[in-house]
Amino acid sequence: MPQWSQPAPSEIRPLEVAGTATGTAYTRPRVLPGVTPSAARRSTVFRGGLLVTQDPSRRVVRGDLLVRDGRVEGVGDVGHVPADEEVDASAYAIVPGFVNTHTHVAMSPLRAIADDRDLSGFLERLFAVDARRTESDVEAGAAQGIAEMLLSGTTSFLDLYYMEDAVARAVERLGIRGFLGWAVLDPALTTQKGIPVENARAFIGRWKGRARVTPLAAPQGVYVCSEETWLQTRDLARATDTLCHFHLSETRREVHELQEKVGDRPAAWLDRIGFLGPGMVAAHGVWLTRREIETLARRKVGIAHCASSNLKLAVGGVAPVVELREAGVRVGLGTDSVASNNSLSMLREMHVAGLLQKHHRWDAGALPAQTLLDLATVEGAHLVGRGADLGSLEVGKQADLVLVRLDHPTLTPARPEAIVSHLAYSASEEAVDSVYVAGECVVRHRTLVREPWANIHAAAEQAADALWSS
Numbered sequence: 381m382p383q384w385s386q387p388a389p390s391e392i393r394p395l396e397v398a399g400t401a402t403g404t405a406y407t408r409p410r411v412l413p414g415v416t417p418s419a420a421r422r423s424t425v426f427r428g429g430l431l432v433t434q435d436p437s438r439r440v441v442r443g444d445l446l447v448r449d450g451r452v453e454g455v456g457d458v459g460h461v462p463a464d465e466e467v468d469a470s471a472y473a474i475v476p477g478f479v480n481t482h483t484h485v486a487m488s489p490l491r492a493i494a495d496d497r498d499l500s501g502f503l504e505r506l507f508a509v510d511a512r513r514t515e516s517d518v519e520a521g522a523a524q525g526i527a528e529m530l531l532s533g534t535t536s537f538l539d540l541y542y543m544e545d546a547v548a549r550a551v552e553r554l555g556i557r558g559f560l561g562w563a564v565l566d567p568a569l570t571t572q573k574g575i576p577v578e579n580a581r582a583f584i585g586r587w588k589g590r591a592r593v594t595p596l597a598a599p600q601g602v603y604v605c606s607e608e609t610w611l612q613t614r615d616l617a618r619a620t621d622t623l624c625h626f627h628l629s630e631t632r633r634e635v636h637e638l639q640e641k642v643g644d645r646p647a648a649w650l651d652r653i654g655f656l657g658p659g660m661v662a663a664h665g666v667w668l669t670r671r672e673i674e675t676l677a678r679r680k681v682g683i684a685h686c687a688s689s690n691l692k693l694a695v696g697g698v699a700p701v702v703e704l705r706e707a708g709v710r711v712g713l714g715t716d717s718v719a720s721n722n723s724l725s726m727l728r729e730m731h732v733a734g735l736l737q738k739h740h741r742w743d744a745g746a747l748p749a750q751t752l753l754d755l756a757t758v759e760g761a762h763l764v765g766r767g768a769d770l771g772s773l774e775v776g777k778q779a780d781l782v783l784v785r786l787d788h789p790t791l792t793p794a795r796p797e798a799i800v801s802h803l804a805y806s807a808s809e810e811a812v813d814s815v816y817v818a819g820e821c822v823v824r825h826r827t828l829v830r831e832p833w834a835n836i837h838a839a840a841e842q843a844a845d846a847l848w849s850s
């Protein structure tokens with residue numbers, strides 16, 4: 381069953397476009413005299429939306445949002461400015477696009493392939509399938525996952541996989557922002573052709589400087605990377621001024637095996653060998669000591685917290701999110717792949733992350749709704765190195781935003797003082813109506829704009845047929 385279907389026409393409430401209401405699901409924007417159609421949507425004004433700004437004072441205000449050339453130019457009452465497109469947003473909350481700080485998007489056709497196993501059983505099944513992957517099934521899987529992310533309000537994601545060129549192509553096809561980490565591990569342990577760190581270097585060279593794709597290198601974890609591999613990857617990140625993303629202390633087994641081998645826990649060892657530094661995002665960070673937390677804070681390493689994945693794989697521990705944040709470590713939320721979640725929805729991830737901390741700590745006030753939304757937006761933006769221009773609705777920032785239906789049952793009552801809570805705890809993906817990346821509408825009334833879902837779906841099912849039979 382396709383996860384996303386287009387709503388029946390009767391269910392669609394059109395965004396009203398000034399002066400051009402025709403009763404169709406979407407009306408063509410008004411083209412101003414002297415403006416060529418291709419440039420017609422360079423500016424958009426959203427009128428009367430409930431703006432969940434995520435600005436430094438976390439204002440929620442009823443007002444307008446003016447977007448020009450991909451960036452936010454006005455927030456609040458923007459007056460009677462001329463714009464190429466005018467959208468009546470009074471029935472919507474306008475929220476910054478979510479930043480998913482850890483996933484393996486190309487694994488999407490593998491949803492449910494290794495359910496109900498612990499991490500070692502899970503990896504055993506996944507490695508067998510991984511060895512058979514092709515560029516075309518990686519691209520088909522990435523497109524499937526990107527569709528799921530866009531349709532649930534995610535506008536940026538941080539990925540870790542190989543064959544990332546295929547993922548990058550899917551990113552550019554569908555218009556999301558991809559921070560794409562090429563998986564690096566020891567040459568003796570990889571199914572990649574050639575040397576992984578050199579493959580990462582070449583990948584960065586091919587894709588650096590693109591608008592929607594940000595390439596980087598991604599050491600897979602201490603269980604497959606030697607000291608030399610870690611340091612080569614660090615040097616590559618420094619030389620190319622790129623991020624570095626890796627798995628860290630996900631299970632006790634990982635910690636104990638490294639301790640037996642080198643006498644240190646993973647974070648402590650990575651610091652001892654001189655690997656850790658700014659511009660790094662570690663996924664999981666479940667099994668950390670207080671000293672390791674202090675080390676991560678001192679080295680300015682961020683943590684992508686993957687609550688659903690940790691729970692489903694039964695890693696046993698709970699990431700010390702509160703202590704990490706108290707120590708000054710930036711924390712974002714990650715879905716991990718659909719093989720271990722089994723969703724890419726950041727709405728679900730906020731909900732689960734909040735409940736996990738509250739329950740574990742016997743503290744209903746732990747990770748309150750506002751903090752959860754922060755992790756999913758502004759904090760995630762900082763993790764991917766883009767805190768200055770992603771993650772909030774502020775003048776000068778990129779116009780990555782989501783229109784969420786306020787008349788949806790899961791957002792009722794649509795009171796301004798409740799909207800953050802609804803987003804963190806109850807909002808359904810089905811309430812995500814339209815999504816913009818850099819001012820470009822990439823989802824309109826739950827329909828992908830750039831490519832029909834039917835094509836993406838068919839390719840993903842074909843990829844799954846080949847992979848599941850292994």
Ligand SMILES: [Zn+2]
Nearest residue numbers: 627663716717
């Ligand atoms: Zn992962």
